[in-house]
Amino acid sequence: MQHSVSIKDLTLSFGNLTVLDSLNLDVSQGEFIVLLGPSGCGKSTLLNCIAGLLDVTGGQIFISGKNVTWTEPKDRGIGMVFQSYALYPQMTVERNLSFGLRVAGLPKAEIEQRVKRASEVLQIEPLLNRKPAALSGGQRQRVAIGRALVRDVDVFLFDEPLSNLDAKLRSELRVEIKRLHQRLKNTMIYVTHDQIEALTLADRVAIMKGGIIQQLDAPHTIYHKPVNLFVAGFMGSPSMNFISGKLARTDGGRFTADGVDWGLKGYEFGTTSGGEQGAVLGIRPEHFGVNGASESMPIQFEGEIEVVEPMGSDTVGWTSVGGSQIKFRVDSETALHVGDRVKLGFDPQRASVFDEQSGDRL
Amino acid sequence: MSDATLAIEPSGPKPKPIFSRRNIIVYGSLIVICLYYLVPLYVMVVTSLKGMPEIRLGNIFSPPLEITFQPWVKAWAEACTGLNCDGLSRGFWNSVRILIPSVIVSIIIASVNGYALANWRFKGANIFFTILIFGSFIPYQVMLYPIVIILREIGLYGSLTGLVIVHTIFGMPILTLLFRNYFTSVPEELFKAARIDGAGFWGIYFRIMLPMSLPIFVVAMILQVTGIWNDFLFGVVYTKPDTYPMTVQLNNIVNSVQGVKEYNVNMAATIITGLVPLTVYFISGKLFVRGIAAGAVKG
Incomplete structure (x- = not known):
């Protein structure tokens, strides 16, 4: 099957600084890929390379089967939406939408028809005669999406499109982008540092760090089976608990740490190496069974509640085990009090074990 | 309590x-x-x-x-400098003929320079920019004589065209800096969006950048109009009595040693000479402030 976007050994460096290093990525037709990572991880740079706004140092980029490595942005068959909307301030919405088409010298009737279609899809018809300054943030971003839409392209690139919006608008537009994707079935590549956006929108998420894709998988896999400590710690809020200790590969794995000795029966090891080694056990806060619910769990322990953080929808409590501070999540109706004893339990099947040195999943 | x-x-x-x-x-x-x-x-x-x-x-x-109002009439139309007795009017028109092409040409070139430096990071852009900045610190006096020779060699010495060229060149460093800084403050994403929309170097300049840069053009215009109008040094060095700009002529009227010192005529002549920059300030003062305070360009 032909890939919609295909990146082969892409390298980009500015002088001595290598931002992207031999990066490979294949995106299928109609797929929604989210590039996720902390700032400075190279995700926006990668997007700019795909768009043709940055010249690559090495490697190739294919879009719809064509090698576009040396092609001008306008000829790549892409539309791009920016974080700051990047609407032309002196043009009306209608002129903004049609700018690219007018530059390309399309016939008037065609331009009109495309602008009409895009503004219908995005419900911005009443705004067509306004200038960007007279629009709200959400409306502006809609126009920016419309500008990509009228170009009738195969691939949409989004560069943190929702980061400038307030929380409420962000979640509204997020759903709208998802609807848009379901309706248009275009390939979309979406850069964000917001993990909720990544998990909700993506068919596959690419977690990036230091110019390298750490893991490229479906959101569920990324969340539940992170390939290394970085991905595990980056995804999820509140973040995953880590307990440092030693791992022995006897009867399905035994994890020992300061005052703990847990059998990890049920955990699916991906590697087979034997012997004792330094390891980090990762457990998500919501995977703990608390008090009554802990009794059905294979591994159980007790701790004293040290801090309680009510979050509204749920409550996060802090305690210590195995020499590490850990947090656990309970329903907000469950009363937690500082100083009380709490019974916790978890199922090793849902936990993650990482090599202490390399940080890779075991 | x-x-x-x-x-x-x-x-x-x-x-x-x-x-x-x-x-x-x-x-x-x-x-x-x-x-x-x-x-x-x-x-x-x-x-x-x-x-x-x-x-x-x-x-x-x-x-x-x-x-x-006799002194004003005399200053404008009758005062003598050297052999010419047609007052400041000759100098005024000379100055106008110097001013208009110098301002227009220098602003056009400098704005394109600044735009290229800010948005198209071409190879050697930094070196070019450093040289330009350096250029704005070189004292004019150093270059007076070499330019006399250059103008003489190309046959423009003493002509208004020669002076226009000199003004255009000397306005370049500061104007380019001005435009470059302004265009740098325009969000980069706007420029990227225009590239994806298919606009090229001139397309982006004329259709995106120019329409949103009126304030900085006004600032550049004011700087150039006052600078060139008030210039004395270049005027006196690179022109002949027939083509003296107004400032040089004013000096010759006020500093003439023969006859009675006509203070009223001198004062009138000075005010007339100063009227042009003054008018420019009054007309475009508001835009000037906006341009100076630029950088607040939000999409």
């Missing part, structure tokens, strides 16, 4: 005395500064409207007893 000593319960805006020490200092200095600049102007206007006998009385601050 410490508040009990207060006669009234504090509520709403805090009352501010008009004659507080702060107000006296602030407004006092402002008034002094205003006087410092306005009194000379007042003296000039008043003197230019008096006849010579009245000036000889020596009351420079008193308003004219008998208003006469």
Whole structure:
């Protein structure tokens, strides 16, 4: 099957600084890929390379089967939406939408028809005669999406499109982008540092760090089976608990740490190496069974509640085990009090074990 | 309760005395500064409207007893410099003919320069920019003579065209810097969006950048108009008596050693010469401030 976007050994460096290093990525037709990572991880740079706004140092980029490595942005068959909307301030919405088409010298009737279609899809018809300054943030971003839409392209690139919006608008537009994707079935590549956006929108998420894709998988896999400590710690809020200790590969794995000795029966090891080694056990806060619910769990322990953080929808409590501070999540109706004893339990099947040195999943 | 000593319960805006020490200092200095600049102007206007006998009385601050516009007429059309006795009008038109092409050409070139430097990071852009900045620090005097030779060699010495070229070149460093800084403040994403939309170098310049840069063009225009209009050095070096700009001619009228010093004519001539930059300021003052405070370009 032909890939919609295909990146082969892409390298980009500015002088001595290598931002992207031999990066490979294949995106299928109609797929929604989210590039996720902390700032400075190279995700926006990668997007700019795909768009043709940055010249690559090495490697190739294919879009719809064509090698576009040396092609001008306008000829790549892409539309791009920016974080700051990047609407032309002196043009009306209608002129903004049609700018690219007018530059390309399309016939008037065609331009009109495309602008009409895009503004219908995005419900911005009443705004067509306004200038960007007279629009709200959400409306502006809609126009920016419309500008990509009228170009009738195969691939949409989004560069943190929702980061400038307030929380409420962000979640509204997020759903709208998802609807848009379901309706248009275009390939979309979406850069964000917001993990909720990544998990909700993506068919596959690419977690990036230091110019390298750490893991490229479906959101569920990324969340539940992170390939290394970085991905595990980056995804999820509140973040995953880590307990440092030693791992022995006897009867399905035994994890020992300061005052703990847990059998990890049920955990699916991906590697087979034997012997004792330094390891980090990762457990998500919501995977703990608390008090009554802990009794059905294979591994159980007790701790004293040290801090309680009510979050509204749920409550996060802090305690210590195995020499590490850990947090656990309970329903907000469950009363937690500082100083009380709490019974916790978890199922090793849902936990993650990482090599202490390399940080890779075991 | 410490508040009990207060006669009234504090509520709403805090009352501010008009004659507080702060107000006296602030407004006092402002008034002094205003006087410092306005009194000379007042003296000039008043003197230019008096006849010579009245000036000889020596009351420079008193308003004219008998208003006469004769000095203005003389300054404009009759005053003699050298062999020419057609007043400042000759210099005025020379200056206009120098000013208009210099301002237009220098702004066009500098804005394209600044745009290229800010948005198209071409190879060697940094070196080019450093040289340009360096250029703005070289004292003019160093280059006076080499330019005389260059102009002579290409046959433009003494002509208005030569002076236009000189003004254009010397305006380049500061104007390019001005435009570059302004275009740098335009969000980069706007430029990227235009590239994806397919606009090229000139397309982006004319359709995106120009329409949103009116304030900085006004700033550049004001800088150039005042700079070129008030220029004396280049005018006196690179032109001949027939093509002297207004400032040089003004100097020749005011500093003539023969005959009676006609203070009223001198004052009138000076005011006429200063009218052009003054008018420009009055017309475009607001835009000037906006351009100077630029950088607040939000999409």
